[in-house]
Amino acid sequence: MLARLTAKSAGIDGLAIAEYPGPVGIHDADAIARNVATQLIAKIVAGLTQSSEYDDRLAGPRARDQREIVFTGTPDAVTQFFHAREWTDRLPIVAPTIERVEAYVAHSSRLADEEIAVLPSANLRATPWNIAVNAVMAGCLPVHMPLLIAAVQALGDERCSLNNIGSSSGIFPYVLINGPIVNELGIESGAQLVSRGPNPAIGRALGLIVRNIAGFRPGASYMGTFGYPLAIALAEDEKSSPWPPFHTDQGFSRGANTVTIGVTNNWGASPAPYDTADKTGAQTALELLCREITKKTRLFNFPGRGPDAEEVMITLLLSPPVAKSLADAGYSKQDVRQYIYENTRMPLRDFEWVLKYTAILRTTLRERVEAGVFPDEFLGAPDDLVRVLSSPDILHIVVCGDPHRNRVMVMEGGHTRPTTKQIALPANWHDLLISARNDSAR
């Protein structure tokens, strides 16, 4: 299914496919030979030799009126209709009526059918109209439209390389918001941020856009083995951070409003570094972050190194007290990145075990060193402590979370890199904000 959809998105309808039954990775050589003989070879021959209805068939893009009414019914019936077409995340939706969608588009200061981006993997065109439909469904407010449009621009940027997130490892996107718009829209950057304020609706809208416009459907083109949580919306607590905010690392001015699209394979443990008699809180925080990263073994198979390097990104969420302890100890963000790069180490024998026994790639560590993927330190003795990370530049620091807690989280992802876009606000933005505040006060 994934191969067929990917081919169709790239313009080839009816690609001939022979599908190996089950996970080849865990099958031994005899089982593989048996499966090839009984279930694969005839399909390969047929694919090479037999004509089908798809041969030489040409078709232009299907034209569709975005305002076409696709269903009429009660709110419950609308949700059921959308569920049946896999247009939802299986939660109830707000019905996207023409009136609602028009109101959202009006907050974008753009034409409804303007092209914002063409999103892989389905290669479908995103417009203010269909972005608004997904925003309505998710429970966003009309004033969220400018940031969602910037988020879609980031999703469509080749630097984001969204095409590759369908991996069975389970990569899912997050959006990070920076700038004055965080306070203007009441977006949460503090305690329990992803679960409070408008953040869940914004994250949900991102997830629906990835599903309905980028075309990532669980089980068809979005193959995470255990599925996906809802997409996450983060905002940086710029006031509590001792460092310049994230978007200035990406070249934007401090006062700019930006969204950044990133990805992660995990949302989870948030251990707490402590100040003790023999280590400062800052030192413990640095060591703790290094230890957390060594648990992210996907990194070893996809190290982001060499001539055909995959993208790797590690997002470090630091609660404000942890960031402050590091800054008070004299560490800039770049110092923190450099420390973690130099000191995230593990015995070569442990690294090699992961590469040998959980490897999707088929080359040995030695072959990969010889091919210039890993540096020579990976040819050392089994007890040598090798540096796990390819570069300090793959580490991205965001200060957020409970300002009264000393916790960190390491989110590891890949195949894309953080992509930041400036949010273009309509000329009447302040009027729109006042109107939104009045609406919420009613």
Added chain:
Amino acid sequence: MEKMNVVSPLGLDVVATSGRAKRIGDLNGKTIGEVWNGVFKGDVTFPIIRKMLQDRYPALKIVPYTAFPHSPGSDNPTQQRERARQIAALAKQQGCDALISGNGA
């Protein structure tokens, strides 16, 4: 309860599709290339497939995956497109009538 008229959340088509190339009929006397992306044990499956095909079609020539670039490729779409062009050019140079490409996830 009030009924509502609703619109689609889907993106709009932009890509024209073409059908498949003409199939090659009898494999005897033809040349097939193997293209591998470096993952999912293609180094195990391709030799098995190669032997089975050549047992059935003794006059079939197969250009092994080692004759083509066989790494997973970067996550850089521009580089991926360039790699695809490079493989297509190599396939023509090797006289391939068709390619078997693998493996997906």
